[in-house]
Amino acid sequence: MRHAGVLFLTGFLAMSASWAGFILAPQLQLGRESMEPVTGGSELYPQPRPGLAAQGAAVYRANGCNQCHTRQVQQVGVTTDVILTEVGTNQAQVLSAFKLLGLSLADNPLTGLPRDLLRGVDKKRADFAQKTLEDAGAKASVQVRATGPDIARGWGLRGSVARDYLQDQPILLGSQRLGPDLANIGVRKPDATWHLKHLYAPDLVVTNSTMPPYRFLFETRQINQSPAADALVLDGDLAPAPGFEVVPTVEGRALVAYLLSLKSDVPLFEAPFSAPPGAQAAAGTNTVANP
Amino acid sequence: MSQSPQPASPSAEPSPAATGSIDASCRWPLLGLYYGAAGWLVVSAVAYLLASMSFHAPAMFADCAYSSYGRMAPLANNLLIYGFCIPAGWAACLWMLARLGKTRLVHGWFVIIGTKLWNLGVLLGAIGILIGDGSGYEFLEFPLYAAWPMLVASLLVGISGLNTLRARADVELHPAQWFAGLGVLWFPWIYITAMLLLQLWPVRGMAQGAVHAWFLAQQQVVLTGLFGVAALFYFLPTLKQQPLPSRQLALFTLITLICFGGWAGVPLTAPVPAWMSVLSRIMSVCLVVPVLALVLNVWPLHLRVQGDEARYFRFGFRALLCWMTLVLILNGTGVWRVAAFTLVHPGLFQLLMQGCGTMLLLGAAYYILPRIAGRPLVYPALARLHFAIAAAGVFLVVIPFVVGGFQQGTKLADAEVVFTDVAAATLMPIRVASMGQLLFIVGHLLLSVNVVALIWQVVRGMAKAFDNQPAALAGAEGRA
Structure with a gap:
């Protein structure tokens, strides 16, 4: 490199690129955030x-x-829990659904509502469990939970x-x-x-x-x-x-x-x-x- | 890259007669810069030690807000960066620009005035942090009223450097001039951006975090890199009396450093859109490219190089390689999650700023000081001792921080570990590091002793010359 002008143009372009990336772009993306x-x-x-x-x-x-x-x-990730909120009138069918889902039938599972049925499962399994229970006449909610040491x-x-x-x-x-x-x-x-x-x-x-x-x-x-x-x-x-x-x-x-x-x-x-x-x-x- | 690397011209040194004139033009501007830098370096080391005292006896400063950890720690960091690294970097760059340009330092008065303004700004900033006016942005805590004199000072130094570069005798630029030229101009560019967008007209919410991360990358990676590589490219070939192996590799180092370095500041943990953290992580890994290009150019030069100053350059260069290795491990693997929010990060900061930047700039200072003063160091043995003490200090600070930081991170990642146990795990590393801080105080005091003694001798020499002038004039008149 012979000319100081080229040197400073190089420096200016390099700095401008990072300026555009980490100052201008975040300002456009985050600077306009408002209360929601x-x-x-x-x-x-x-x-x-x-x-x-x-x-x-x-x-x-x-x-x-x-x-x-x-x-x-x-936050490292998210996980889902399934919570039984209502049993409905057909308890036998709900217990069948429990069996289908591989849930334990010990300790009167249909009492003490709302009650955790599944904890830390993926969304697909949680949705399946919810649908199965609702088909049996019960009501269940799927809760999304953040995970990680914090x-x-x-x-x-x-x-x-x-x-x-x-x-x-x-x-x-x-x-x-x-x-x-x-x-x-x-x-x-x-x-x-x-x-x-x-x-x-x-x-x-x-x-x-x-x-x-x-x-x-x-x-x-x-x-x-x-x-x-x-x-x-x-x-x-x-x-x-x-x-x-x-x-x-x-x-x-x-x-x-x-x-x-x-x-x-x-x-x-x-x-x-x-x-x-x-x-x-x-x-x-x-x-x-x-x- | 070129197939046949062209060596950088070693010729670049001016004739001995011109050298004296060039060094004389740098004398007072650069002695002023070094005088302030050496003083702030000692104050910074004292502040680091006082900050760590809170981990030896937590109640020691319970009744005194000024000496609490929350004020001492940022004071120490800011004085290291703005008190020492930047003025010492400018001094080295200005001298290299003059020497390699075979020209006297242009507008030396600008540098003298700039130094006074800079030191005033640093003093105001230090007082500001102590009285609770710190800005809250890490490594940029000086309040706005301290920033103005510092900004004007950096512009004055930049003008002097730019005009010295323009006044060079040879059109062809030496690679060290590329880095030194950008080194004296980089700071005002980034500082004005950060001060405007963070303090004068602050942007909203996390956009501040982005500006802050950008500034830190520019300051700690790019600016330190420009100062450090300029020193390595000038002093190692000069001490070894060999040309720099390749100009093309040097150019590649420059371009990749300034292109990648400015993006490397966003932590992976920051609550910003994921693309920013990921991009920053990629760029941090890419920093290995300029470092490898630097290694290819400098490795043969740094082996078996002779001279007291050479030890500083060797140590600084190897500290840079250690820093890069750790950055690669953190950003290239999943280890970053363990290291997040732990002592690993202050350890990396100390490795980069004390182990690499400060050591390279100390080597440059010990090389330049006798030349601009026109006389040898008053206590050369202290300069050698300074190296041994400072090197031991770097080990004692960095190793406990990094090792202890990983232990802290492992405990932090296990939610079963009670937090007080996590906090307790940080005590021993910080206490061991206090010994390193104590060594820094002693070592950096030796630099101050040498600088003050040298200035005293220069002033005394001038006074003697002034006293002898009437007698010489009288003799001349008598002969006439």
Whole structure:
């Protein structure tokens, strides 16, 4: 290459190609996304965060929470479950259908409805089972369920998708899991007091936690007539001196409001799932993955 | 590719008389760049160590927001990239452009002013992260008010580099000039794009993620690649006193690096349309093409090359090969799923930036500094010691991160493992890496000592010459 002009033209073309591919094209595809109704409902998703939670996003950013926590649930695939919801009047025929499907007849299979009949089967088998049961006069539903270690840990009901971040600026996806994923921490841990205690002294609520305490988000002050509503109840070494209380600062309260607002638990067109009743509650009481 | 590779002309060095003049033109602009870069490198290493302290004693900084891990870690990363790698890369590129162009550095004042603005921007950015104004985009955390002086500075340096390239004596460009020329101009192009679309007029939702991924690939793969390969193509043939084996392979390396590198930034885990992740994965694998072309050109040169600086180039080159191997394993197989969100990724970052980029740029710095100062290094033994300490530091940081990261990923993939056990698995690798960070502090301090001592000697030499001037003038008048 003899001429500097050719050199810079080459560089410009190479950069322009990647610019068109990874800036222009995503802008055309993702930049026009808008709030959409959730699948099977009329509520628009995602909603802008309310005021205090929006302030909390700034606290989350300022303190680099995304250096240790991701906000993106990974989904490996989907699977289907078949749930028997009604038996109908011809129980003998339903039991025949059970035999045809290779299901166990032990433990009164037609009682305790709704009841899981098949879990983790492919869609074709689930559809066949549903049709067979309905032909026998019973009613069964086919539930689509996301799979993967994150789902199994209860970190979410589906994988994260681009629409989940529509209201975020900046998007704080995170790239490290030195702490657990927080995409649905508002669903899993809906108690503000739990979060305040966790920020003040993580070991109080999570045994063997490796998270550093964030005591600078709290202040110790003299009790004015009666303790504040959000004063932390602390024992032992952590208890403040008599007549004093530990309360969250504005930043601390905002951060907790933001954490409680982190919920991406609704089914979308691009991320479908059909959660059986009680599934979200189960995820909320996750005992495997403590934050 | 050509059937008969043409060697790059080794002639490219100017005559000894011209060399002195060229180096003198680079003296203050480049000493300024190296002075700031060496200082920020030490501060970055200190910040890395402070960040890792949270994993030794979590409550150590419980009452101090400024020193929390969430602020120290991005501070360290940003200072390594913007404080050291970019200014040290510019310094090496400007010097190569002047030497290979057989011309004095054009608009050296632009570089001097640019250096001051750049360091001001880095200082503002560092303060911004500490007081909680960080942007939240990883490796691009400096706030907008720090970006403006940095952008102007990069344009000033770019203008100087471009005009030095235009003022060259020979029309024919040496391969190192291709890389160095693009190296001094690449950053303002990508930085202005990222700052406009992420901070000034931010795009919506995950479109920000795409812009961010594009910027990171351009910065960490392409820009580091341009700096590093320019150094390898200039210094290895010069130290070995042999021409670069093939211009065509060098051209192929350049084109494939800038074509593939810019696409390699989207993580496979990102919640973006699948085509982006897949395309990025393919391009990451394709990076093996420029690396192989580089290996064919440089491998014979890097063996048995003599000189203190040569050890830095050898180490940096081999670190690049290790990085490429890991990238191939991660992107070419299903291993990426185990490595996702683990310490493997900071390990890869450290391998690329500390093991490859920093080592190559340190080698260039130790070669260039005595020449532009017009006198040997004050403490050459410290430069040798710096290499040993920095190399040990790279091993102590990268190996625990990569090995520990895979252990962390294996546990993370098993939902039966309680998360606190997964988190606990990261403690030992990070604690071992702290020793590497400590070594970096000591090693990089040695560079600072050499740079400061050299500048002090240059200033003292100038002062002596100035003091002797009246006597010389008086003698001349007496003779008249």
